[in-house]
Amino acid sequence: MLAFTFRRLLALIPVFLAVSLIIFLILHLIPGDPVDNLIKIGASAGQRAEIEARYGLDRPLPVQYLVWLGNVLQGDLGTAIVGRRAVSAIVAQALPYSLMLGGCALLFSSILGIALGIVAALKRDRWPDQAIMGGVLIGSTMPGFWLGLMLILVFAVWLGWFPVSGARGWTSLVLPVLTVGLGGTALVARVTRIAMIEAGQRDFVLLLHAKGLPVWRIQLFHVLRHALIPVVTILALRIGWILGGSVTVEVVFARPGLGSTLIKALAQHDYPVVQACLLMLAVAVMLGTLLGDILQAVMDPRVRTALQ
Amino acid sequence: MLLEVENLSVTIGQISPLEGVGFSLDRGEILGLVGESGSGKSLTALAVTGLLPLIDGRVTAGHVRFAGRDLAALPPCALRALRGKRIGLVTQNPMTAMDPVQRIGAQVDVMSRLHLGLSAAAARARTLELLTRLRIPEAAAVCDAYPHQLSGGMKQRIVIAMALAAEPELIVADEPTTALDVTVQAQIIQLLGEEVKRRGLGLLLITHDMGVVAQVCDRVAVLYAGRIAELGPVGGIFARPAHPYTRALIDCIPREGTAPGSLTGIPGAVPSVTTYPLGCRFHPRCPRARPICSATVPPLLNGHACHNPLEGADG
Numbered sequence: 260m261l262a263f264t265f266r267r268l269l270a271l272i273p274v275f276l277a278v279s280l281i282i283f284l285i286l287h288l289i290p291g292d293p294v295d296n297l298i299k300i301g302a303s304a305g306q307r308a309e310i311e312a313r314y315g316l317d318r319p320l321p322v323q324y325l326v327w328l329g330n331v332l333q334g335d336l337g338t339a340i341v342g343r344r345a346v347s348a349i350v351a352q353a354l355p356y357s358l359m360l361g362g363c364a365l366l367f368s369s370i371l372g373i374a375l376g377i378v379a380a381l382k383r384d385r386w387p388d389q390a391i392m393g394g395v396l397i398g399s400t401m402p403g404f405w406l407g408l409m410l411i412l413v414f415a416v417w418l419g420w421f422p423v424s425g426a427r428g429w430t431s432l433v434l435p436v437l438t439v440g441l442g443g444t445a446l447v448a449r450v451t452r453i454a455m456i457e458a459g460q461r462d463f464v465l466l467l468h469a470k471g472l473p474v475w476r477i478q479l480f481h482v483l484r485h486a487l488i489p490v491v492t493i494l495a496l497r498i499g500w501i502l503g504g505s506v507t508v509e510v511v512f513a514r515p516g517l518g519s520t521l522i523k524a525l526a527q528h529d530y531p532v533v534q535a536c537l538l539m540l541a542v543a544v545m546l547g548t549l550l551g552d553i554l555q556a557v558m559d560p561r562v563r564t565a566l567q
Numbered sequence: 568m569l570l571e572v573e574n575l576s577v578t579i580g581q582i583s584p585l586e587g588v589g590f591s592l593d594r595g596e597i598l599g600l601v602g603e604s605g606s607g608k609s610l611t612a613l614a615v616t617g618l619l620p621l622i623d624g625r626v627t628a629g630h631v632r633f634a635g636r637d638l639a640a641l642p643p644c645a646l647r648a649l650r651g652k653r654i655g656l657v658t659q660n661p662m663t664a665m666d667p668v669q670r671i672g673a674q675v676d677v678m679s680r681l682h683l684g685l686s687a688a689a690a691r692a693r694t695l696e697l698l699t700r701l702r703i704p705e706a707a708a709v710c711d712a713y714p715h716q717l718s719g720g721m722k723q724r725i726v727i728a729m730a731l732a733a734e735p736e737l738i739v740a741d742e743p744t745t746a747l748d749v750t751v752q753a754q755i756i757q758l759l760g761e762e763v764k765r766r767g768l769g770l771l772l773i774t775h776d777m778g779v780v781a782q783v784c785d786r787v788a789v790l791y792a793g794r795i796a797e798l799g800p801v802g803g804i805f806a807r808p809a810h811p812y813t814r815a816l817i818d819c820i821p822r823e824g825t826a827p828g829s830l831t832g833i834p835g836a837v838p839s840v841t842t843y844p845l846g847c848r849f850h851p852r853c854p855r856a857r858p859i860c861s862a863t864v865p866p867l868l869n870g871h872a873c874h875n876p877l878e879g880a881d882g
């Protein structure tokens with residue numbers, strides 16, 4: 260298992276290099292002189308020279324990339340042009356908010372989604388199933404920002420239960436978590452339902468019934484146990500997606516976080532910050548994939564055998 | 568009588584794959600249920616274990632009586648209490664029969680924990696003893712393995728162990744040897760036979776192989792296209808089959824001297840449920856068919872359902 264994790268980590272290195280290369284190239288792909296993109300307009304010639312030396316901008320592109328990558332790996336993400344602070348400090352400040360929101364949303368959509376999926380699968384083609392699947396369909400077609408605005412309107416403006424925006428205390432977390440989580444809930448519920456129905460039709464279920472096991476035990480400890488393998492994999496893959504997907508929600512609720520930092524940096528042409536945010540999101544997606552692979556191996560002995 | 572199946576008809580949706588099937592089985596007895604693929608053997612097994620609802624099937628006529636009680640009259644929970652505890656089922660395909668993500672030991676243990684109320688440790692001790700008796704080498708290691716790590720023969724034995732674990736009175740074994748090679752087949756059949764004699768339980772042995780029937784069964788029921796074609800003691804039926812279909816099945820047994828592949832197969836194929844012919848369902852393939860065979864259904868009399876039974880047969 261440890262060897263497997265290690266191998267998967269090694270396999271992620273080329274992916275990381277490719278992603279980092281693209282993120283690095285952003286600076287050179289956008290129109291204009293990279294130096295202009297890295298400093299404030301009207302900077303002195305001395306400042307220009309300093310920047311050029313620091314990023315090695317007078318040297319060939321591959322060397323520049325290596326210099327940049329070396330800095331990144333040492334945690335030096337550059338200096339924000341607008342904020343004039345270390346980018347790493349900006350990211351370190353924003354990340355906990357995003358992780359909190361993403362983590363709570365993931366937890367919320369896992370618990371509610373799996374529960375709804377189970378009920379729908381057990382009551383297949385009867386009214387609870389139809390009601391849940393109908394709700395799921397509506398939930399999955401609603402764009403996050405619109406849902407967020409509606410929730411603000413009802414629960415913050417009309418009912419006044421939760422604050423409209425900001426990130427003070429747990430009450431400010433409720434509406435953003437609902438907004439991010441409801442879309443995920445729909446997906447998780449659908450996958451759980453299908454996976455349970457599919458697992459319920461497998462051959463081995465017949466023998467479990469023949470053994471005289473109680474139906475609830477068969478459904479929870481065998482059918483659900485199998486259905487959770489794809490569900491958990493999908494949830495792990497969503498980790499990165501949720502961090503990135505919270506971008507609009509963070510903006511709608513004016514919450515600090517990776518997403519709103521990214522949007523702000525884009526608007527201000529603060530490219531070092533943009534690069535850092537994208538890098539964080541990419542790393543989150545990669546770690547999510549890794550986690551998905553590991554969880555699958557943990558949950559399925561056949562996968563473990565195949566790995567050896 | 569331990570098991571009585573009387574005039575049993577089963578429908579699944581629009582089709583009726585079993586019609587008027589009947590046989591009985593006593594303690595200490597092995598009844599073979601033979602027939603070609605699609606003749607309704609597995610459905611009979613499901614009906615006997617009360618599992619038809621799982622595949623949306625239902626009994627439309629007749630009875631299944633176990634130890635004198637009509638299964639249809641039992642509520643689902645009473646039926647469940649019977650399964651595993653008093654009626655053990657060995658399902659058809661050992662390769663896919665077990666939960667692939669649970670260790671073998673736990674899958675066998677659950678039987679004695681659930682039905683005999685044993686503690687975890689006692690159940691494991693029992694499991695080890697059972698596996699050893701079924702000649703599974705290194706039973707402790709097998710308990711720690713997952714199903715995909717075992718061979719087909721081993722899995723088949725484990726499924727049999729599960730069926731035996733709670734000391735049932737009746738075992739229904741659905742083609743317990745089909746997926747296995749010949750030497751393993753013989754071993755498994757022998758093991759089952761030993762258990763029946765040792766504990767005096769009833770065994771309904773489903774197979775499509777007349778050779779297996781000749782080897783261990785006391786009596787045999789021949790199923791063709793959802794109906795019983797012939798029913799009786801193995802000795803009599805092998806010596807003087809009355810139904811041409813039984814005769815053809817016996818002729819299909821590979822014997823010493825015949826090269827493999829040179830079986831006198833039965834010409835034609837089993838009709839599918841939706842295209843069962845009128846009258847005797849075997850008549851399109853039957854060398855002895857007469858006009859009456861395509862007109863009226865032959866009743867099961869004197870152990871055979873045939874308008875034109877073979878010469879020399881009783882009755």
Ligand SMILES: Nc1ncnc2c1ncn2[C@@H]1O[C@H](COP(=O)(O)OP(=O)(O)OP(=O)(O)O)[C@@H](O)[C@H]1O
Binds near residue numbers: 579607611622775839
């Ligand atoms: N779940 C099901 N739904 C619909 N029809 C079924 C189902 N199971 C079986 N049947 C039908 O019932 C008939 C008898 O099936 P059954 O599985 O009992 O055959 P069998 O004698 O066990 O054959 P085999 O030797 O291949 O196992 C088949 O023709 C099949 O079409």
Ligand SMILES: [Mg+2]
Binds near residue numbers: 608610659741
């Ligand atoms: Mg079958």
